[in-house]
Amino acid sequence: MTDYEAAILDVDGTIVRGDDLLPGATDGVRALEAAGCSRLLFSNNPTRGSDHYGAKLAPHGIDVDPNTVLTSATVSAEYLAATHPDERVFVVGGERLEAILEDAAVELTSDPDAADVVLGSFDKNFSFGTLWEALRALEGDVPFYGTDPDATIPIDEGEIPGSGAILAAMEAVAGREPDAILGKPSSVAAAAAMDRLGVDPTTTLVVGDRLDTDIALGNRAGMETALVLTGITDRATLAASDIEPDHVLESLAAVETLL
Structure with missing residues (x-):
């Protein structure tokens, strides 16, 4: 058993x-299960819903209940449905994000002049025309949100621009920052995670590879944090950062040392 009641991974x-499983990941997940620690997967990927990761991880022997998965897309959809009902949302993002929003009964509009709310996110087809439409949609004091702040996204070949890069362009033309980022590390994201887990933040461990999202989420919410060095952050980046994790692990496999 462990002092942690839950882990956000x-x-x-x-x-x-x-598409590749990182070495030791299965061992880490099984160690948490063996310790009786509840598990919530939380991805800042704004192009995926809760069902995706079950299908992705099942071939690797990791069973995932969709009810134990959050993404920046699902958190954004739930938030907008609750706080902006019957308002038209103009989305700078992909078709998958739009589908997740529509499934949550969020009303969308493709007309920037009809926007009551603007949501910025990852869009692989982002263009000058998209930015021009975003500028029109952001006129006045229309509420402006982002799904997540990730400037880059890791892929097999390296990295590609992410939502944060697109939001930076939208901020530049609009002359203002988003009113809120809804994915990690926001208070909205922390509340959504705690609602799913039903435990106290002080008994929750957050494990992730990004200082400014995963570790910042845990630090702000009073959770214990563990940085893994299998993703975007290396030791040089950690040494130069003001954001400090409670633990540093070579990989998820080493989470067993904390239990």
């Missing part, structure tokens, strides 16, 4: 990289 860079 990042996915990309912690359990997988691209």
Whole structure:
């Protein structure tokens, strides 16, 4: 048994990289299960819903209940449905994000001049035209949100630009920052995770590879944090950062040393 009642695990860079399982990831997950620690997967990927990771991890022997998965897309959908009902949301993002929003009964509009709310996110088809439409949608004091702050996304070949890069462009033309980022490390994300787990933050361990999202989420919410070095952060980056994890692990496999 362990003093931790629950663990929030990042996915990309912690359990997988691209389509490949990271070495030791299965051992880490099984160690948490053996210790009786509840598990929540939390990805800042805004293109995936809760069902995706079950299908992705099942071939590797990791069983995932969709009810124990959050993504920045599902958190954003739940938040907008609750706080902006019957308002039209203009989305800078992909079709998968739009589908997740629609499944949560969020009303979407493709007309920037009809936008009541603007949501910025990852869009592989982002263009000058998209940015121009975003500028029109952001006129006035329309609420402006982002799904996640990740400037880059790790893939098998390295990295590609992420939501944070697109949000930076939207901020530049609009002359203002988003009113809130809804994925990690926001208070919205922390509340969504705690609601799913039903435990006290002080008995929760957050494990992830990003200082500014995973570790910042845990630090802000009063959780214990563990940085893994299998993703975006290396020791040089850690040494230069003001964000400090409670623990540093070579991989998720080493989580057993904390239990």
